[in-house]
Amino acid sequence: MSNAPPKMTASGVDVFYGAKQAIRNVSIDVRQEDVTAFIGPSGCGKSTFLRTLNRMNDTIPGARVSGDIRLDGEDVYAKTMDVVQLRARVGMVFQKPNPFPKSIFENVAYGPRIHGLARSRADLAQIVERSLTRAGLWNEVKDRLGDSGTALSGGQQQRLCIARAIAVDPEVILMDEPCSALDPVATARIEELIHDLRGRYAIVIVTHNMQQAARVSQRTAFFHLGQLVEYGDTSDIFTNPREERTKDYITGRYG
Numbered sequence: 001m002s003n004a005p006p007k008m009t010a011s012g013v014d015v016f017y018g019a020k021q022a023i024r025n026v027s028i029d030v031r032q033e034d035v036t037a038f039i040g041p042s043g044c045g046k047s048t049f050l051r052t053l054n055r056m057n058d059t060i061p062g063a064r065v066s067g068d069i070r071l072d073g074e075d076v077y078a079k080t081m082d083v084v085q086l087r088a089r090v091g092m093v094f095q096k097p098n099p100f101p102k103s104i105f106e107n108v109a110y111g112p113r114i115h116g117l118a119r120s121r122a123d124l125a126q127i128v129e130r131s132l133t134r135a136g137l138w139n140e141v142k143d144r145l146g147d148s149g150t151a152l153s154g155g156q157q158q159r160l161c162i163a164r165a166i167a168v169d170p171e172v173i174l175m176d177e178p179c180s181a182l183d184p185v186a187t188a189r190i191e192e193l194i195h196d197l198r199g200r201y202a203i204v205i206v207t208h209n210m211q212q213a214a215r216v217s218q219r220t221a222f223f224h225l226g227q228l229v230e231y232g233d234t235s236d237i238f239t240n241p242r243e244e245r246t247k248d249y250i251t252g253r254y255g
């Protein structure tokens with residue numbers, strides 16, 4: 001296990017939607033070398049907490065976040081933080097694949113272009129190829145980069161969205177139930193992809209599927225009623241949980 005400082009840290013985080021508190025005093029570290037899974041019953045706050053890590057809650061009217069969240073020691077909620085830049089550094093993949101209604105090439109090229117990451121057209125084409133390759137999609141689309149991203153299958157669209165996140169050279173990738181709209185074959189491909197990307201990016205995945213958490217992650221956080229009940233090595237959480245509530249959840253007593 002490495003002694004490197006965590007990629008992201010959250011301390012004493014609370015989230016409110018209006019008067020309703022959705023996250024209570026959550027503290028957690030996310031490490032570069034790990035895939036971290038967030039599990040817990042519906043409504044426990046997994047997605048809400050995930051969104052605090054790249055300030056996606058800023059876009060939700062009435063949502064308020066307090067506490068301390070850092071990326072490489074830098075305060076994510078500082079007034080000086082450039083949120084567009086932050087969301088490139090901490091990319092996000094959603095439950096439902098959401099490619100832009102543009103070509104496959106443009107879906108991937110858009111981010112690098114607006115962030116000024118390509119020096120030339122050839123450079124941009126190279127970034128697109130590299131990102132699609134890393135997302136395990138290049139061979140399937142290399143002869144039809146001009147086709148619409150929305151014409152791909154659901155699983156391909158999700159890999160396109162992952163390529164789009166990768167294209168801006170992120171440090172962290174947040175995935176909010178990335179397989180819940182996919183069939184088992186497409187799900188297996190995304191899980192393989194997560195395995196391949198591990199280490200290059202810190203990855204955090206919200207999942208309802210405990211088998212998936214056990215397959216893809218090294219660290220698991222169990223949330224219940226807005227609280228982080230238990231966080232530790234995935235194997236410990238699933239075989240030897242410390243908390244009764246974790247045990248009840250993983251043995252299927254609720255959720």
Ligand SMILES: Nc1ncnc2c1ncn2[C@@H]1O[C@H](COP(=O)(O)OP(=O)(O)OP(=O)(O)O)[C@@H](O)[C@H]1O
Pocket residue numbers: 017022040041042043044045046047048049060208
């Ligand atoms: N935009 C919103 N406005 C008001 N309340 C919200 C909003 N989004 C979520 N909530 C509430 O916050 C709590 C946590 O929701 P959240 O979606 O984060 O949970 P979750 O664990 O990700 O659930 P699920 O697994 O069903 O997606 C829930 O009570 C939910 O109703």
